[in-house]
Amino acid sequence: MSGQRILVLGSEGYVGSRLVRRLAALDDVSAVGSGRSAGGGGPGYDYVRCDAARLQAVEPLWREADAVVSCVRGSNGPNGSIVRNARVLAHCLGQWPKPLVYLSSMAAYGDVEGEIDEMSPLKGDLGGYSRAKAQADRLLEAEGAAVLRPGIIYGSDGWEWSGRFARLLVSHRLGDLGAAGDGFCNLIHVDDVVSAVVKLLLEAGHHAGPYNLASSGRMTWNEYFVAFAIALGAVPVRRFGSRRLALEFFAAYPLKVADALAGCFGVDKERRLNRLSPNLIRLFGQRLLLVSNRADGLGVAWTDVGDALAASAAALQSGR
Amino acid sequence: MFVDVANLADSGDLNADVCIVGAGAAGLALALEYCGSNTSVIVLESGQFKLDKAAQSLYAGHVVDEALHSPTDRYRQRQFGGSTSTWGGRCVPFDPIDFEARDYIPHSGWPFGMEALSPHYARANRICEAGEYAYRAADCRDPFPEMIAGFDAADVITEWVERFSCPTDFGKRYARRLELADNITVVLGANVTGIMLRANGIATDALRVQTLEGAQFLVRASVFVLAAGGLENARIMLASNDVHEHGVGNANDSVGRYYMCHLAGTMGEVTIDSDRHVHHGYVITNEGIYCRRRFSLPADVQREHRVGNFVARLHHPRITDPAHRNSILSLLYFGRWFIPYEYARRLFDPAPLRLADLSRHLMNVLSDPFMAVRFSWHLARDRGLSERKFPSVVIPSKANRFSLDFHAEQVPNPDSRVTLSADKDRLGMRRLSVDWRYTDEDIATVARSFSLLAKNLSSVGSLSYDPEAVELEMTRYGAFGGHHIGTTRMGSDPKTSVVDSDCRVHGVQNLYVAGSSVFPTSSQANPTLTIVALALRLADHLKNRLALDPAS
Numbered sequence: 075m076s077g078q079r080i081l082v083l084g085s086e087g088y089v090g091s092r093l094v095r096r097l098a099a100l101d102d103v104s105a106v107g108s109g110r111s112a113g114g115g116g117p118g119y120d121y122v123r124c125d126a127a128r129l130q131a132v133e134p135l136w137r138e139a140d141a142v143v144s145c146v147r148g149s150n151g152p153n154g155s156i157v158r159n160a161r162v163l164a165h166c167l168g169q170w171p172k173p174l175v176y177l178s179s180m181a182a183y184g185d186v187e188g189e190i191d192e193m194s195p196l197k198g199d200l201g202g203y204s205r206a207k208a209q210a211d212r213l214l215e216a217e218g219a220a221v222l223r224p225g226i227i228y229g230s231d232g233w234e235w236s237g238r239f240a241r242l243l244v245s246h247r248l249g250d251l252g253a254a255g256d257g258f259c260n261l262i263h264v265d266d267v268v269s270a271v272v273k274l275l276l277e278a279g280h281h282a283g284p285y286n287l288a289s290s291g292r293m294t295w296n297e298y299f300v301a302f303a304i305a306l307g308a309v310p311v312r313r314f315g316s317r318r319l320a321l322e323f324f325a326a327y328p329l330k331v332a333d334a335l336a337g338c339f340g341v342d343k344e345r346r347l348n349r350l351s352p353n354l355i356r357l358f359g360q361r362l363l364l365v366s367n368r369a370d371g372l373g374v375a376w377t378d379v380g381d382a383l384a385a386s387a388a389a390l391q392s393g394r
Numbered sequence: 395m396f397v398d399v400a401n402l403a404d405s406g407d408l409n410a411d412v413c414i415v416g417a418g419a420a421g422l423a424l425a426l427e428y429c430g431s432n433t434s435v436i437v438l439e440s441g442q443f444k445l446d447k448a449a450q451s452l453y454a455g456h457v458v459d460e461a462l463h464s465p466t467d468r469y470r471q472r473q474f475g476g477s478t479s480t481w482g483g484r485c486v487p488f489d490p491i492d493f494e495a496r497d498y499i500p501h502s503g504w505p506f507g508m509e510a511l512s513p514h515y516a517r518a519n520r521i522c523e524a525g526e527y528a529y530r531a532a533d534c535r536d537p538f539p540e541m542i543a544g545f546d547a548a549d550v551i552t553e554w555v556e557r558f559s560c561p562t563d564f565g566k567r568y569a570r571r572l573e574l575a576d577n578i579t580v581v582l583g584a585n586v587t588g589i590m591l592r593a594n595g596i597a598t599d600a601l602r603v604q605t606l607e608g609a610q611f612l613v614r615a616s617v618f619v620l621a622a623g624g625l626e627n628a629r630i631m632l633a634s635n636d637v638h639e640h641g642v643g644n645a646n647d648s649v650g651r652y653y654m655c656h657l658a659g660t661m662g663e664v665t666i667d668s669d670r671h672v673h674h675g676y677v678i679t680n681e682g683i684y685c686r687r688r689f690s691l692p693a694d695v696q697r698e699h700r701v702g703n704f705v706a707r708l709h710h711p712r713i714t715d716p717a718h719r720n721s722i723l724s725l726l727y728f729g730r731w732f733i734p735y736e737y738a739r740r741l742f743d744p745a746p747l748r749l750a751d752l753s754r755h756l757m758n759v760l761s762d763p764f765m766a767v768r769f770s771w772h773l774a775r776d777r778g779l780s781e782r783k784f785p786s787v788v789i790p791s792k793a794n795r796f797s798l799d800f801h802a803e804q805v806p807n808p809d810s811r812v813t814l815s816a817d818k819d820r821l822g823m824r825r826l827s828v829d830w831r832y833t834d835e836d837i838a839t840v841a842r843s844f845s846l847l848a849k850n851l852s853s854v855g856s857l858s859y860d861p862e863a864v865e866l867e868m869t870r871y872g873a874f875g876g877h878h879i880g881t882t883r884m885g886s887d888p889k890t891s892v893v894d895s896d897c898r899v900h901g902v903q904n905l906y907v908a909g910s911s912v913f914p915t916s917s918q919a920n921p922t923l924t925i926v927a928l929a930l931r932l933a934d935h936l937k938n939r940l941a942l943d944p945a946s
Contacts, residue, residue, distance in 0.1 A: 187574050188430065188574065188576075189430065249682065250523075250681075250682065250782075252523075252560075252567065252781060253566065253567050253568075253569075253570060256570065256571065300681055300682075304680045304681070309680040309681075309682075310678045310679065310680055310681070310682040311680065311681055311682040312682060312782075313560065313682055313780070313781040313782035314781060315780075315781035317779075318781075359570070361570075361571070361574050
């Protein structure tokens with residue numbers, strides 16, 4: 075495909091912003107970003123303010139585009155924006171079929187363990203986000219969308235899975251967790267997610283269906299934390315036992331309140347006291363191995379985890 | 395998954411591709427290699443998740459000389475995780491020379507060299523949670539402090555280190571992985587009381603399993619692996635005499651022989667010149683692993699002086715002797731009743747308790763109570779409350795005065811052996827009788843090594859010791875507990891060994907042995923890391939075997 079107009083919903087987010095910039099740099103693509111805030115555009119692409127959960131807002135943009143990518147994060151719940159966005163996309167896809175790449179999450183699989191490939195059922199039983207993603211995936215897969223289920227998206231300027239952990243590692247509140255950190259971390263670099271989307275849209279041709287995305291193989295959270303801590307110079311890496319994790323578990327709720335209050339007072343998330351939520355602690359132990367056979371076939375050269383952690387550490391340290 | 399033996403006993407016999415006997419370092423390392431594979435695996439463990447006295451009592455046996463060897467139910471844990479639940483965590487690989495046939499070490503030589511085990515050591519290090527596979531000081535941390543500033547000797551080097559596991563209790567650490575593996579069934583409370591060979595005697599048909607409540611069942615598999623421990627492997631083989639009168643794999647009377655522990659003790663007084671900095675404690679790597687330098691003898695020096703492998707560490711004086719005048723050591727002396735048997739052995743002198751000594755220990759504590767309090771805090775924080783524990787007591791010496799704690803190779807000796815006694819345990823299985831012996835070659839290894847140390851340390855200070863007391867100090871606390879080596883030794887010749895280079899019992903097609911019982915020689919190294927590395931090597935072999943011949 076060439077000279078096509080590609081709409082990126084959620085282009086202000088971590089993945090969306092990188093994707094729209096990558097698309098804008100391509101010769102034969104006209105990229106259009108969209109999001110809920112005003113003035114979210116950038117060089118080389120148009121930006122349209124749009125609530126992706128509202129059909130009236132999305133429909134005109136959809137009709138003008140040759141292909142659409144949804145990187146919308148959204149809110150949980152049966153009528154949250156994740157599900158409403160999916161309903162809007164499914165409707166548009168039914169009315170005006172065109173390639174759609176939908177960015178979902180491995181959370182859609184729910185509380186499962188073992189090797190999980192794209193044929194595995196979506197249990198969606200890990201809370202509201204997990205349920206919403208599973209519901210959205212089912213809806214969009216049925217309509218012929220390509221649904222990407224990345225594992226943990228990390229990268230230099232990612233806060234949730236890189237910056238936040240860096241702070242916890244540097245402050246020695248995180249490290250080798252023993253059996254509690256024995257889960258597979260299923261890392262996928264943000265640039266690789268972007269590359270997979272581009273390949274799907276422009277090179278491999280549009281193939282519907284689910285794609286798992288993870289490139290770290292059987293790397294565990296412990297191995298990720300130890301490697302990242304060493305890259306950050308947060309050494310020696312500490313070993314944490316069940317007592318310490320229990321403390322973090324019980325401290326999570328008061329810290330959540332404190333976090334919300336700090337947010338109300340305008341404190342940057344980077345400056346707030348981080349917490350290890352019960353969900354996060356559970357995730358560290360989840361032996362879910364995301365099998366990315368279909369995505370491997372796209373021909374993306376996955377980023378080396380060691381190189382990426384070194385780059386992340388360097389970027390974080392220079393910005394510290 | 396884990397199953398309750400009480401539920402299994404009524405459901406008839408069990409079948410699997412691979413049956414592993416024992417859930418200790420060897421058995422669990424092997425089982426972990428099969429997690430998520432298509433191979434069905436049964437792990438039979440006699441004990442439970444926690445130590446069960448009734449199961450542990452099955453280890454009770456007879457010791458010929460109790461001054462030389464600990465009781466047979468000590469240093470061995472009959473529970474899920476095996477003796478890793480009490481190990482000290484010291485990880486050291488064997489040295490290349492340990493695999494060589496040396497004309498000055500009788501019965502030495504492995505059927506393969508270091509290169510066959512090297513790839514597995516790295517994985518073993520990870521399973522033991524001892525960090526990366528790096529044992530040269532410069533590879534562990536840069537810079538790694540010198541043990542003795544400016545020490546550069548011809549015959550003794552300090553560049554090699556020992557690394558420490560948490561120590562990792564394999565049972566606690568890896569239970570969940572096994573629980574999640576659909577293809578692995580861990581049966582707790584399952585005591586293997588016999589290996590049932592087919593009538594022709596060249597293959598194993600089944601294992602006879604009993605519960606403490608008296609129920610019995612059989613386990614059939616394509617391949618069986620005994621991983622029950624350095625002593626128990628021999629016991630099971632000797633006790634299985636349905637087809638072969640002298641036990642399985644024992645046609646040449648090798649099972650139970652060549653029993654080795656390590657030669658260990660504390661001896662001599664090292665004084666380092668006062669202007670030289672000494673660092674005899676631990677260094678923490680970036681990964682958070684405790685490491686420590688020690689004295690070792692290079693291979694060419696061992697060959698030249700015809701000594702077994704030997705290492706030594708700068709150490710504190712003997713704790714039981716109050717002449718050390720150290721408040722920490724005397725505090726430990728008083729605290730010995732609170733320290734597990736396995737680690738308190740050197741705190742109990744064979745000599746009778748004297749009131750005068752007790753008073754002197756008390757005076758030592760009172761002479762520097764602040765040091766004793768500081769040490770107690772360090773012990774509580776860095777050992778009691780820490781998940782990765784400070785490995786041992788390290789006492790600084792302002793006078794640069796130390797003793798030497800040594801750990802040396804024992805030569806394989808066919809007369810040092812374990813046999814079955816006439817007594818039986820509650821399951822009707824004959825108990826072990828241990829007759830551990832040492833030889834003149836063993837004394838010579840320690841004596842010559844000390845002589846070399848004395849000569850080489852003269853450039854930085856002095857080492858004084860009584861050469862006549864080597865044998866006494868080497869055996870003061872008997873054989874080094876917990877290192878049970880050689881009772882089902884590996885070799886190419888069935889006349890002098892029990893298993894071949896693949897750890898398969900000579901003459902039995904589908905029976906393998908894992909653990910330190912297959913080591914032909916003992917090295918200076920603590921055995922756990924090599925037990926795990928060998929188990930991983932065996933796992934690779936079995937995977938290939940089952941892949942090539944699924945019908946087997």
